[in-house]
Ligand SMILES: [Fe+2]
């Protein structure tokens with residue numbers, strides 16, 4: 001087992017026998033615990049301080065959901081429902097994205113000098129690996145064909161790769177929260193599938209909460225020169241992501257891997273998952289309210305991911321009526 005594999009396959013403490021809720025009340029309690037967290041620290045929390053770092057790491061540990069991927073109770077679906085699942089062009093990219101995320105996070109953990117932050121990001125890597133296992137289990141159960149998996153390469157610049165993954169998750173999660181609600185409303189995903197995937201969705205919310213707070217903490221703890229370099233790198237990451245999302249990167253990945261994937265399912269997917277047509281305006285509003293709803297239970301003193309909600313609100317204000325009312329898909 002490689003060093004990095006050891007990080008994403010083993011939690012820091014021995015939680016191989018993840019304690020499962022034994023009754024409906026325990027399950028309800030656990031569902032509440034993973035969605036709500038308040039630091040016991042009184043007063044304000046200075047962003048970038050030791051207390052800030054401790055609070056975010058504690059949040060990540062204490063909102064952990066102990067579900068076991070191999071024990072997922074996949075609901076029985078009709079042939080039509082299975083065919084609908086098979087028709088979604090997301091499975092290859094989803095498996096690959098989780099595989100890349102776990103490795104990139106693990107690679108960054110190796111570089112981190114702060115043991116508490118390293119522990120939190122190692123847990124995040126572990127959870128990405130669990131997402132991959134959940135997806136692998138799902139595709140196997142429903143017989144969804146997958147393309148040959150790409151080889152995962154250890155990133156040369158772990159911090160860059162971690163930031164690319166973190167910001168990608170921020171964007172993807174913002175739209176995925178909306179898409180999930182669309183699929184729930186239209187019945188595209190059955191009630192049982194929605195319930196099964198709900199913990200994964202909420203986990204992505206915790207991941208981007210951790211990422212936003214890592215970013216805020218990290219940049220405050222850099223010397224002036226390092227901070228200038230870091231901010232430049234941040235812009236480069238955003239430029240890379242815009243370039244990628246515009247579909248301009250078709251065959252070269254961040255690490256030089258060659259392949260093509262649909263990075264824009266989050267937008268194209270509204271038409272696939274919804275029953276009724278949804279306008280750009282309504283979809284953005286839905287993403288914003290779902291985003292608010294998912295973050296509502298976490299301590300307000302922690303930093304929230306703001307770029308995607310900010311741009312969505314800006315678009316709602318500046319988009320000409322004709323474009324805002326355009327139907328997606
Ligand atoms: Fe994930």
Ligand SMILES: [Fe+2]
Nearest residue numbers: 128169204207
């Ligand atoms: Fe994630």
